[in-house]
Amino acid sequence: MEKRLVDERKEEVINACEKLYEKLDFKDINIKLIGDLISVGRTSIYNYFGTKEEIFLALLEREYLKWNEDLSTLLLNEKLLKEDFIDKITDSLLKRKTLLKLISMNMFEMEANSRIESITNYKLAFKESISLIEQCLCKFFDVKDIEAEEITFTILPFLVGIYPYTSLTDKMKEATHKANLEYKFYTDKELIKMGLEKILGGIR
Numbered sequence: 001m002e003k004r005l006v007d008e009r010k011e012e013v014i015n016a017c018e019k020l021y022e023k024l025d026f027k028d029i030n031i032k033l034i035g036d037l038i039s040v041g042r043t044s045i046y047n048y049f050g051t052k053e054e055i056f057l058a059l060l061e062r063e064y065l066k067w068n069e070d071l072s073t074l075l076l077n078e079k080l081l082k083e084d085f086i087d088k089i090t091d092s093l094l095k096r097k098t099l100l101k102l103i104s105m106n107m108f109e110m111e112a113n114s115r116i117e118s119i120t121n122y123k124l125a126f127k128e129s130i131s132l133i134e135q136c137l138c139k140f141f142d143v144k145d146i147e148a149e150e151i152t153f154t155i156l157p158f159l160v161g162i163y164p165y166t167s168l169t170d171k172m173k174e175a176t177h178k179a180n181l182e183y184k185f186y187t188d189k190e191l192i193k194m195g196l197e198k199i200l201g202g203i204r
Contacts, residue, residue, distance in 0.1 A: 006048065009040075009044075009048060010048050010049075010058065012038050012040075013034060013038065013040070013045055013048060013049065013055055014055060014058050014059050014062060015038075016034045016035075016037040016038045017029065017034050017052075017055045017056060017059055018059055018098060019037065020033060020034065020037065021056075021059075021098065021101075026056070026105060026106045026109070029052065030052055031045055031046070031052055031055075034052070034055065049118075050114065050115050050118075051113045051114060052113075053106075053109050053110045053111075053112070053113035053114050054110075054113070054114040054115065054118045056102065056106060056110050057110040057111065057114045057118050057119065057122050058118065058121075058122075059098065059102070060098075060099065060102045060103070060110065060122060061121055061122040061125045063096055063098055063099035063102070064099065064122070064125035064126055064128070064129050065125050065128075066095075066096065067092060067093075067096050067099060067129060068125065068128050068129055068132055070092035070095070071092065071129065071132035071133065071136065072132060074088055074089075074092070074132075074136055075132065075135055075136060075139065077140075079140060080140045082140075082141070082200060082203070082204075085136070085140055085141075085200075086193060086196045086197060086200065087193075089192075089196060090189060090192045090193050090196065093159070093162075093188075093192055094188060094189055094192070097163075097188070100159060100162050100163045100188070101163045101167075103159065103160050103163075104160050104161065104162070104163040104164050105163065105164070107160075130152055130153075130156070133148075133152045133155065134148040134149060134152050135148075137151055137152065137203075141200075141203045141204060142203065142204045143203055147203075151199060151200070151203070154199050155196070155199055158195050158199065162188055162191055162192060162195075163188075165186070165191060166185075166186060166187060166188040166191055167188075168185070173185075
C-alpha cells in the first residue's frame with residue numbers, strides 16, 4: 001500500500017482513539033472499540049500499530065507536533081514581555097488538553113507497550129518541543145543556554161501535574177471536603193499561568 005494511504009489509515013485510527021478518549025478511560029479503550037468506531041477490523045489495525053498503547057503514543061506524538069507549530073509561531077515575534085510570553089504559552093497549552101491528560105495519566109504504559117520505532121518517533125517530537133522552548137527563552141529573555149535548559153526541565157515536569165490537579169471528579173472533590181483538606185481548586189488556565197509565573201519569576 002502506498003505511503004499516503006498508509007498515513008491516512010493511521011490518522012483515521014488515531015482520530016478514533018482520540019474520540020474515544022474524550023469519553024472513556026484509557027483502561028476501557030481497546031483495539032476492538034477503536035476498530036468498531038471506524039468499521040475496521042482488529043487485524044487491519046495491527047497492520048499499522050502493534051498495541052493500543054502504540055496508538056495512544058502516536059496520538060501524543062501528534063499533540064506535541066501541533067504544540068511545536070504554536071511554539072514555532074511564537075518564535076516569529078521580535079520580542080515579548082514576560083507576561084505576554086506566559087499568556088501565549090498558556091493559550092497554546094489550553095489547546096492541548098489531550099497532551100496534558102496523556103502525559104499525566106498514561107505515559108508509562110504507552111512507552112512500555114510500544115515498539116522502539118514508535119517510541120523514537122514520539123521522542124523526536126518531544127525533543128523538538130524542548131528545543132523550541134529553549135529557543136524562546138534565549139530569544140525573549142536574558143538567559144544563557146544552560147539556564148534555558150534548566151528552566152525548560154522545570155516547566156516540563158510541572159506540566160505533568162496540571163491535568164490531575166484541575167480535573168477532579170465529583171467523588172474526589174467530595175472526599176477532599178470530607179477530609180477537611182484545604183484545597184484550592186484552580187482552573188487549568190489559572191494553574192498554568194501561576195506555575196509559569198513562579199518558574200519564570202527570576203528572569204528578565
